[in-house]
Amino acid sequence: MYYSVHVVGRVHWIGVNDRRKRLFENIWPLDRGISYNSYLIVDDKTALVDTVEDRAAGNYIERIEALLNGRGLDYLIINHMEPDHSGEIKVILDHFKGVKLVGNVKTFKIVEAYWGIKENLFEVKDGDTLDLGHHKLKFVMTPWVHWPETMMTYDQTEQIIFTGDAFGSFGALDGGIFDDEINIDYFEDEMRRYYSNIVGKYSNMVQKAFAKLQDVPIKVVASTHGPVWRSNPSKVIELYNKWSRFDAEEGVVIIYASMYGNTEAIADYIGRKIAEQGIKNIHIHDVSRAHLGYLINEIWKYNGLVLGSCAYNSEMFPLMEQLTRELIHMGIKNKKLALFGSYSWNGGGVKNLKKFTEEVDLELVAEPVETYGKPNIEKLKQYDELARKMAESVRKAN
Numbered sequence: 001m002y003y004s005v006h007v008v009g010r011v012h013w014i015g016v017n018d019r020r021k022r023l024f025e026n027i028w029p030l031d032r033g034i035s036y037n038s039y040l041i042v043d044d045k046t047a048l049v050d051t052v053e054d055r056a057a058g059n060y061i062e063r064i065e066a067l068l069n070g071r072g073l074d075y076l077i078i079n080h081m082e083p084d085h086s087g088e089i090k091v092i093l094d095h096f097k098g099v100k101l102v103g104n105v106k107t108f109k110i111v112e113a114y115w116g117i118k119e120n121l122f123e124v125k126d127g128d129t130l131d132l133g134h135h136k137l138k139f140v141m142t143p144w145v146h147w148p149e150t151m152m153t154y155d156q157t158e159q160i161i162f163t164g165d166a167f168g169s170f171g172a173l174d175g176g177i178f179d180d181e182i183n184i185d186y187f188e189d190e191m192r193r194y195y196s197n198i199v200g201k202y203s204n205m206v207q208k209a210f211a212k213l214q215d216v217p218i219k220v221v222a223s224t225h226g227p228v229w230r231s232n233p234s235k236v237i238e239l240y241n242k243w244s245r246f247d248a249e250e251g252v253v254i255i256y257a258s259m260y261g262n263t264e265a266i267a268d269y270i271g272r273k274i275a276e277q278g279i280k281n282i283h284i285h286d287v288s289r290a291h292l293g294y295l296i297n298e299i300w301k302y303n304g305l306v307l308g309s310c311a312y313n314s315e316m317f318p319l320m321e322q323l324t325r326e327l328i329h330m331g332i333k334n335k336k337l338a339l340f341g342s343y344s345w346n347g348g349g350v351k352n353l354k355k356f357t358e359e360v361d362l363e364l365v366a367e368p369v370e371t372y373g374k375p376n377i378e379k380l381k382q383y384d385e386l387a388r389k390m391a392e393s394v395r396k397a398n
């Protein structure tokens with residue numbers, strides 16, 4: 001990358017795009033790439049806010065040097081230690097002699113674990129400040145958004161907040177950096193996918209962070225991934241607030257596991273019956289075809305979820321089991337749930353889906369239904385009530 005972008009005051013965006021990585025954290029698809037945003041403040045004192053992933057860094061150091069124009073780097077502020085942001089810390093330390101690492105006690109534990117670094121540390125606590133000249137920074141501890149050490153850095157002068165992963169998005173920045181330079185509709189799905197896949201598990205901690213920031217005036221939201229919000233920061237704040245409250249849109253996601261099409265046929269029938277009740281957002285997915293990350297994104301978006309599994313060696317289908325395990329892990333809430341399945345010998349799909357409901361805080365809106373053998377029109381009528389109740393419950397919830 002051969003440019004930096006002025007943000008506000010003496011702050012410059014100095015991030016990079018990564019279009020090579022196929023899977024974020026080696027699990028979540030990056031079909032549209034991702035940006036790692038880093039910011040340089042060239043004030044009376046100079047400070048870098050977060051770095052970038054090492055394999056995507058390119059000429060990152062040269063770009064910093066160009067902005068510093070012969071000056072040194074006084075501080076490297078570490079809001080988050082996940083390697084997509086901490087990847088260049090050691091390189092920065094080696095290159096800019098005397099730079100002080102700014103972080104909290106938990107940050108430095110990881111810094112030491114990664115590189116054995118114990119010196120040039122500037123430890124901050126919640127509410128501590130750092131005066132750079134024009135910019136007066138204040139540190140806000142926001143643990144578990146997304147790791148235990150995560151914090152945010154708020155500039156009281158220009159009212160820009162450097163939020164780490166919070167308010168981030170999948171998707172590379174294809175020229176436009178700011179929300180007003182981009183058709184933001186393109187990003188909304190990627191933002192929710194990023195939120196639900198990466199940060200969603202910590203939604204209660206996101207809500208705690210919101211409570212802390214409630215009375216803080218914010219003009220610019222500068223996350224470490226995705227657009228910088230300078231024209232409409234309230235848009236991304238509202239979206240994150242909504243998602244972390246599990247506030248979903250009216251609609252039903254039907255996800256099925258099917259070996260030979262029997263459970264799939266039931267999924268189609270349920271979808272049709274829900275549509276007859278006037279619900280328009282109905283999306284049916286084969287758990288063997290769609291990646292877990294996309295399924296979780298869809299589940300986060302809508303308030304109704306129908307899961308169906310064939311029996312597989314007297315258990316749930318393995319990929320459905322993986323999905324349900326991930327939903328438990330993420331603490332999914334506030335969905336209306338229904339279950340179905342089919343079997344040819346002694347069952348196992350629905351039996352284990354029912355066990356899943358004991359471990360999640362989801363409301364089962366209808367008695368689960370399971371079909372023996374191939375469905376026919378008589379057997380399928382058993383699903384009318386399930387579909388009707390699902391439609392009724394998602395409509396009522398909005």
Ligand code: FEO
Pocket residue numbers: 080082084085146147165224225
């Ligand atoms: Fe973008 Fe939790 O790292």
